[in-house]
Amino acid sequence: MQAIRDLQAHYVTPTVTVRAVDGVSLDVREGEILGIAGESGCGKSTLVKAMYGYLPTPLTIAGGSISTTVRGPDGKPVTIESPDMRSIWWKHISYIPQGSMSVLNPVVRVENQFYDAVPKSDPRRRDRKALREQLVQYLRELDLPATVLKAYPHQLSGGMRQRVIVALATFLHPQLVLADEPTTALDVVVQRGILAMLTRLQKKMGNTLVIVSHDMGVHYQVTHRMAIMYAGKIVELGPTEQVFTNPRHPYTAMLIRSLPRVGQAGLREGIPGSPPSLITPPEGCRFAERCPHATALCRERVPDLIDVNETHQVACHLAPAGIAGGLAE
Amino acid sequence: MSNNLLEIRNLTKVFKTGGLVFGTRLAAVDNVSLAVAADRPAILSIVGESGSGKTTLARILLRLQEPTSGEVQLDGKPLFGRKGTFADTEFRRFVQPVFQNPFEAFSPHKTVDSYLYATAMNLGVAGTRDEATKVIGDILASVGLDLGKVCGKYPHQFSGGELQRVSIARALIPRPRLIIADEPVSALDASLRMNVVNQFLDLKRQFGVSFVYVTHDLSTAYYVSDYIAIMFRGQVVEFGPAGQVLTAPSHPYTQLLMDCVPKVGQKWDTEIDLPDVETVEFAATGCKFASRCQCARDVCRKQRPPMVELGDDRRVLCFKASDFTA
Amino acid sequence: MKRKHNSRLLAGFALVSLFALLGFVVPFFSPEDPRVWNTVPRNLPASAAHLLGTTSLGQDTFWFLTWAIRNSLIIGLITAVLATVIGLVVGLTAGFRGGTIDRVLTLLMDSFIVIPSLPILILLASLMKGRASIILVAGVLVIFNWPWPARQARASALSLRERDFVHTAWFSGESPLKITMRELLPFISSWALGNLINTVLVAVATEGALAVIGVSNQAQATLGTMIFWAMQHQALLAERWLWIGSPVVAIMLLFIGLFLTQTGLSQYSATKRGR
Numbered sequence: 001m002q003a004i005r006d007l008q009a010h011y012v013t014p015t016v017t018v019r020a021v022d023g024v025s026l027d028v029r030e031g032e033i034l035g036i037a038g039e040s041g042c043g044k045s046t047l048v049k050a051m052y053g054y055l056p057t058p059l060t061i062a063g064g065s066i067s068t069t070v071r072g073p074d075g076k077p078v079t080i081e082s083p084d085m086r087s088i089w090w091k092h093i094s095y096i097p098q099g100s101m102s103v104l105n106p107v108v109r110v111e112n113q114f115y116d117a118v119p120k121s122d123p124r125r126r127d128r129k130a131l132r133e134q135l136v137q138y139l140r141e142l143d144l145p146a147t148v149l150k151a152y153p154h155q156l157s158g159g160m161r162q163r164v165i166v167a168l169a170t171f172l173h174p175q176l177v178l179a180d181e182p183t184t185a186l187d188v189v190v191q192r193g194i195l196a197m198l199t200r201l202q203k204k205m206g207n208t209l210v211i212v213s214h215d216m217g218v219h220y221q222v223t224h225r226m227a228i229m230y231a232g233k234i235v236e237l238g239p240t241e242q243v244f245t246n247p248r249h250p251y252t253a254m255l256i257r258s259l260p261r262v263g264q265a266g267l268r269e270g271i272p273g274s275p276p277s278l279i280t281p282p283e284g285c286r287f288a289e290r291c292p293h294a295t296a297l298c299r300e301r302v303p304d305l306i307d308v309n310e311t312h313q314v315a316c317h318l319a320p321a322g323i324a325g326g327l328a329e
Numbered sequence: 330m331s332n333n334l335l336e337i338r339n340l341t342k343v344f345k346t347g348g349l350v351f352g353t354r355l356a357a358v359d360n361v362s363l364a365v366a367a368d369r370p371a372i373l374s375i376v377g378e379s380g381s382g383k384t385t386l387a388r389i390l391l392r393l394q395e396p397t398s399g400e401v402q403l404d405g406k407p408l409f410g411r412k413g414t415f416a417d418t419e420f421r422r423f424v425q426p427v428f429q430n431p432f433e434a435f436s437p438h439k440t441v442d443s444y445l446y447a448t449a450m451n452l453g454v455a456g457t458r459d460e461a462t463k464v465i466g467d468i469l470a471s472v473g474l475d476l477g478k479v480c481g482k483y484p485h486q487f488s489g490g491e492l493q494r495v496s497i498a499r500a501l502i503p504r505p506r507l508i509i510a511d512e513p514v515s516a517l518d519a520s521l522r523m524n525v526v527n528q529f530l531d532l533k534r535q536f537g538v539s540f541v542y543v544t545h546d547l548s549t550a551y552y553v554s555d556y557i558a559i560m561f562r563g564q565v566v567e568f569g570p571a572g573q574v575l576t577a578p579s580h581p582y583t584q585l586l587m588d589c590v591p592k593v594g595q596k597w598d599t600e601i602d603l604p605d606v607e608t609v610e611f612a613a614t615g616c617k618f619a620s621r622c623q624c625a626r627d628v629c630r631k632q633r634p635p636m637v638e639l640g641d642d643r644r645v646l647c648f649k650a651s652d653f654t655a
Numbered sequence: 656m657k658r659k660h661n662s663r664l665l666a667g668f669a670l671v672s673l674f675a676l677l678g679f680v681v682p683f684f685s686p687e688d689p690r691v692w693n694t695v696p697r698n699l700p701a702s703a704a705h706l707l708g709t710t711s712l713g714q715d716t717f718w719f720l721t722w723a724i725r726n727s728l729i730i731g732l733i734t735a736v737l738a739t740v741i742g743l744v745v746g747l748t749a750g751f752r753g754g755t756i757d758r759v760l761t762l763l764m765d766s767f768i769v770i771p772s773l774p775i776l777i778l779l780a781s782l783m784k785g786r787a788s789i790i791l792v793a794g795v796l797v798i799f800n801w802p803w804p805a806r807q808a809r810a811s812a813l814s815l816r817e818r819d820f821v822h823t824a825w826f827s828g829e830s831p832l833k834i835t836m837r838e839l840l841p842f843i844s845s846w847a848l849g850n851l852i853n854t855v856l857v858a859v860a861t862e863g864a865l866a867v868i869g870v871s872n873q874a875q876a877t878l879g880t881m882i883f884w885a886m887q888h889q890a891l892l893a894e895r896w897l898w899i900g901s902p903v904v905a906i907m908l909l910f911i912g913l914f915l916t917q918t919g920l921s922q923y924s925a926t927k928r929g930r
Contacts, residue, residue, distance in 0.1 A: 040489065142528060143603050152608075157380050160531045160606065185515060187545040188589040193603040195591075205368035214518040217591030244593060258520040261549070271520055274488055393822060421826055426818040436820040438841035452826025499827065645806050 001069060001176060001208045002028035002051060008063035009043075018278045020046035022232035023064070025305070028176070033202060033209045035223030035240065037216060038253070039128070041275055043232040044212045045098055048180050052095040053085025060217030068093065070175050091119060091216055094169040096104040098184070098212075103165060104153040110164055111149035113134065117168060135171070142167050142197050166197055178262045180212045195222050214257055220244055225311075228252050231275050231286035234305060238312030248314040250291045285317065293318055332405030333368040334539055335390075335507060340399035342385055343653035354609050357564035358387040358396070365507075365541070365556070366531050369406065370533045372540040374550040374571065376586070377606075386560070387511040387543045391426050403507065422452050422526065429512035431492035435484040441495050444479050445502065446470075452503040464502065472498045472528055490521040497528060502537060509541045514549060522546070526553045551575045556642075559583050561609055562617040568644030579645040581622045599640035616648070624649055664719070664919025670912025674905075678724035689718035690876050701897060708747045708897045710833035720901050722876040724909075726789050727859045727864055730877065734800055734858035741797070742804030747835045749805070750812025761809070764802040774801040775859065780870035789875055796858045804850050811843045845924045847874040852917040863906060878902045 020043040026049075028034055036044045037094060048251050050061060051068075059328050065081065069109060070092040080088060089095075097103060105113060114135055118125050119121040125131075144163055153161055153237035153289065170177060180197065183191035194316045199222055226243055228236040228251065236249040247253045254271045273290040276282050285303050288294040297318065303315045339453040342358040348609040359382070365373050377383045388394040390401060392408055401422055406415060415423065428434040435441050436630040445465045446458065455461035472494045484492060493513060500508050510529070514522040526549045528574045530542055544550055550557060559582065569636040585601065603620040605611060610617055619629040629648055637650040662670045687694060693713035701708045707716035749760035778793055814836070815821065823836050859878070866879025873880055884892075885899035 039520060145605055147606055148477065156606065159379055159604065188547065188586060188591075189378055189601070189604065190595065192589040192601060196597075214520070215591065216519065217593055220593045221597055222361070223590045253518050256593065258523055274490070286631070391822070391826075418828065421828055426822065426826055428823070430819065433819040434823050436824075436838050436841070439837065444823060447829055448827040497822075499823070630884070 001030040003067045003069075004028075004051070004064070005066075007050060008061065008064060009046070009055075010060060010062045011058045012060050012062070013058050019232055019281060020059075021050060021063075021277055022278070022281065024229075024232075024234055025064075026227060026234065026237070028208060028210060028294040029225075030175075030208055031206050032225055033091070033199065033211065033223045035219040035226035036210065036212045036229060036230035036256050037214065037219050037226055039214055039275060041278070044229050044298070045180050048069050048095070048178050048210065048212050052093060053089070054095060058217050068176070089223050091172055092174050093178070094172070096165060096169045096177070096179040096182050098180040104161060104168075106153050108152075109149070110151055110153065110156075114149075114168060114171065118171065138171055139167060142201075143193070159186050159193075162186060162190065163194060166194055170198075170201055174207065176208045176210070178210045178212075181214070182211065183218065184213070184215075191218070192218075198222075199261040204265040216244075216259055218267075228255070231281060232278055232301075233286065233315065235287065236312075237305065237315065238301065238308070238314075238316045242312050248308055248312070249287075249316050250318075251269075251287050251295055285315075332359075332402070333364045334371075334404060335363070335365040335541070336400075336402040336405075337361055337363045337386075337390075339403075340386070340389065340401060341397050342382075342389060342394065343397045346399065351412070353612065358382045358389065360399070361386065361560075361563075361565050362552055363558055363565065365409045365539055370537045370539045371555040372529060372533060372542055372553055373558065374542045374544060374554035375558050375560060376449075376544060376547060376550050378545060380562065381560040382563040383543045383545075383560050386513060387426075387541070390509050390541065391424065392420065403520070410589070418452065419423050422503045423505055424507045424509060425505040427496050427500050427504065427508060427510040427513045427594055430516045431487075431496050432484055432516075434496050435492070435495060438485055439480055441487070442482075443638055445479075445495075446500045448499055454503055458521060460565050465498075468498045468501050469495070471501075471532070474498065478491045490524060493517065493525055493530065497532070498523070501532065504536065505538060507539050507541065509543070512545070513542070514546065515544065522549055523552075529553055543603050547575065559586070564617065564620070564646060565644075566646045568642070569639070569641065573641065573643060576620045579639060579643070580647050581624055582618050585621075589609050613623070616646075663915050664923055665913050667917070667919050668855050668917025670908060671916055674724060674728065674909050674912060677721050678728045682718075685718040686719065686831070687717075689714050689722055690698050690874065694930045698842075698895065699756045707901055708895075710885070710898045711890070711893075711895065712884065716898055716901060719876055719881060720905060723878045723902060724905060725883045726876055727862065727878045727906075727909075728855075730789050730793045730796065730862050731855035731859040733790065733795040734789070735794075735851045735854035737797045738800035738854055739804050739847055743802070743808045743847055745845075746805035746808025746810075747839050750809035751816050751839060752831060753816075755828040757809075760805075764809070767799065767802040768806070770799075772861075773864075775799070776865060777868075777870050782866055788872070789877070792862055792871065793858070796861055800854050800857060804847060807846065808843055810895045811846075812839050815839050815842055845921070849921055850919045852892075852913050854921075856913045859906070861908065878906050 004024060004026045007021055007024045008019070011018040011020060024047060036047065038044050046059065049055065049059065051066060055061065055295060067079050067081055068085065069077050069079045111132065115128070115131065118131065131299060135149065139146055144167060148156060148160065148164055156164065166182065183194050186194070195218065196210055203209070211218070213219060223240045225238065227234050227247065230251050236247065237244060237254045243252060244256060247256060259272055271290065273298050276286050276289060282289065284299040284301055288298040291298065297317050303317050305313045305315045307313050308319060340358055340361045341356060342353045344357050346353055346355050365371055375383045375386060385394065389396050395409060407413060408415065435444060446461050449455040449461035449464050455464050469476050469479060474491065474494055479495060487495065514525050517525065529542065530553055532538055533540065542550065542554060551571055556573045557569065557571045558565045559567040559574070559580065561582050564654065567574055567578065567583050574583060575587060578587060589601070605620065609621065613619065615631045616629045616634045619625040626648070634646050634648050635651055636644055636646050638644055639650065658711055694708050695705065695713055697709055697711055697713045699705055699709040705715050707720065710716055710719065745764070749757045764768065770820055771883065776795060799871070820922070821834060821838050824838050860911060861870060862877060863879035863882070866877055866883050867886070869883055871877065871879055873883065881902040890899040
């Protein structure tokens with residue numbers, strides 16, 4: 001579906017260059033639900049923007065490549081390189097940006113926003129009535145009341161707007177859906193509903209779903225495979241269950257340990273310190289400063305992403321030996 | 330009988346929404362009664378979805394909004410009304426806020442320490458700038474920050490977690506008895522929330538300050554509170570000691586909330602009913618949760634449920650519970 | 656992109672500085688009061704002694720022009736500064752305080768906006784005919800120019816006052832006045848500056864228009880009165896271009912300078928914000 005090779009996506013301004021994504025290689029496989037986890041500022045939003053091909057200045061791709069392969073109208077695979085992504089936006093690949101609550105046009109009714117999303121070349125554009133029926137049907141599948149169609153965005157609550165946005169982003173049945181923090185700032189009930197919406201669609205349509213979230217709980221519930229990012233690089237990559245039961249990177253272990261669990265009253269610890277600057281990243285492993293297991297080697301040399309087994313990779317000098325922490329704890 | 334630290338009685342706030350002619354009235358806070366005792370510092374969590382009325386309640390407690398009816402008393406003194414109520418300065422020394430988004434809580438045009446000094450000097454904590462510096466330095470240290478690193482900086486120069494700690498420090502300067510924290514960790518990464526929430530526990534112990542912690546995050550609420558009030562569409566549907574309410578919920582909505590927390594180690598297996606458009610649920614006669622409740626019966630849809638005392642300081646607004654106690 | 660805004664702002668600033676020089680520095684060197692008639696021979700063409708020639712009234716055109724620029728600028732600046740300050744204070748207070756204060760102040764604002772300024776100005780000018788000093792003229796112009804920044808300030812205050820940092824400031828014990836000035840004002844300061852520059856323009860233009868139709872103080876030297884007197888003496892018909900042309904060109908260049916400065920400034924602050 002998508003092959004990302006040594007991607008460097010930087011924010012380039014006259015004064016500073018922020019190396020938000022600094023050497024990321026990743027494969028997005030067709031039909032999977034891939035999670036990208038990490039704290040704020042680790043580069044995950046930037047990565048997803050690059051995957052979509054949405055590069056507003058000053059964001060530029062400074063190195064590496066992204067190739068996306070989608071199934072063309074005749075069913076044959078078509079490969080597109082990152083500069084040409086625009087041509088497949090919305091139809092084959094859609095993007096739900098962070099903070100999408102303000103993505104809807106405030107002066108246009110919801111149903112018209114759906115109509116506007118249909119490309120001009122599509123015959124459905126001419127037959128409004130049929131399109132409306134399709135819409136109502138689609139909303140019903142997603143458990144959204146048909147009354148939202150007539151509403152303006154401000155008349156809907158935050159959670160409802162987000163559900164509408166997910167419907168909007170998926171209603172042309174794109175093959176790849178990129179969701180950047182789709183449930184942040186929403187309460188747990190709506191969060192569960194939206195994640196259920198996305199996974200149900202994925203099962204039905206067989207599309208590929210990439211979910212970015214800082215909430216590890218979300219990843220556990222929903223993703224097949226996950227990538228943990230830290231300071232612009234991927235530090236761990238593997239099947240979700242494995243990553244949770246046997247995290248190989250100290251950062252992953254600390255992330256999992258920091259989640260409070262209802263029913264367990266023990267003292268939970270957050271992660272001390274803060275991520276390094278992305279303008280002048282440190283030599284060596286970027287997590288070394290906060291890592292309780294850091295060695296001299298860690299501070300000198302950047303660890304590469306190595307295989308732990310066929311499906312699990314980690315970027316850590318201590319990887320072969322492994323560290324404790326995870327569900328087992 | 331000594332006064333409760335915080336006493337809320339039959340508090341109601343009605344908003345008119347929609348157009349001038351066809352608008353509807355919406356009770357954002359609907360007959361809420363809660364109390365926090367004064368004998369020892371406590372953390373009361375008010376938990377609810379968006380649209381539950383918890384933020385409106387928080388604003389009323391901060392006197393940023395006026396209620397339509399009902400009363401609020403702090404240490405026996407009413408918050409609203411003409412007579413016998415708090416003077417501004419007195420109020421600000423008693424209650425302080427912590428807001429959801431730390432980057433919104435400070436003006437981007439001012440340094441954050443200007444707020445710290447203002448609080449210290451305006452609310453009578455320090456007489457001179459030097460005294461203020463000492464006080465501020467101590468309080469910042471108690472939240473794990475260094476005055477030297479905070480001074481002269483603008484909000485954008487901090488991370489979310491750090492800035493929220495500055496916000497908490499500012500609230501502590503006048504040694505308030507009550508801090509109202511409106512979703513203080515929602516804008517932070519899940520991994521950073523524990524840091525802030527641990528801070529609350531620490532401050533409660535160190536300074537003897539009580540918190541009203543408004544949130545939709547059940548996990549931190551469980552972790553930090555003494556008491557929990559669950560709100561749904563403006564009403565308190567369940568109240569009691571935190572541990573009990575969350576491990577053995579009585580109200581179906583509390584149970585739903587618990588089920589929806591993405592727990593590591595337990596996968597979701599069932600479908601749930603999602604909320605309808607807000608105004609529809611608010612306008613329901615009878616129990617507002619009836620349309621989504623698994624146990625709903627006819628009486629639930631027709632009549633408003635009673636508040637049932639379950640003993641042990643627990644209360645629930647449900648017909649199901651009244652069956653057992655009847 | 657960067658070069659573009661720099662040149663605009665620089666050009667505007669250069670022009671305005673030129674006028675400031677001409678208006679505030681140069682007049683000190685004038686040999687005598689250029690308003691007095693018949694100090695020099697009439698209708699002379701441009702020469703070394705008389706840079707822009709002389710007028711039909713026996714005045715040196717160049718020195719008269721510099722005094723005219725000075726007075727027009729004074730009117731413009733006084734009006735702009737007073738109108739902006741009054742407007743901001745009234746508007747911010749009305750928006751922030753709300754309630755009765757807001758209603759009273761808004762009534763005041765809206766009344767002045769609705770009343771057509773030109774007829775009133777003509778009336779006032781006619782009443783004070785011949786005796787109004789430029790300060791008084793500026794004062795009158797202020798009355799009609801403060802409501803616009805006031806309304807903008809009020810709108811800003813209304814939207815800003817619900818923001819959390821205003822609540823933080825309140826809980827930090829700050830008084831409403833302090834909150835207005837230190838929390839709300841910075842958000843409209845760049846707009847206010849642009850508005851101030853614009854008001855200079857408007858004031859100069861209004862005074863000029865009044866003077867040209869003969870209702871300003873004809874004894875004073877302003878760009879408008881200069882045009883008035885030139886027209887009175889058929890300068891157009893008699894093709895005395897320097898006399899009537901120079902104030903017109905001066906007004907044009909002054910306006911262009913102010914406009915470039917204002918737009919240059921807003922471009923500059925936009926790039927500072929990173930757009």
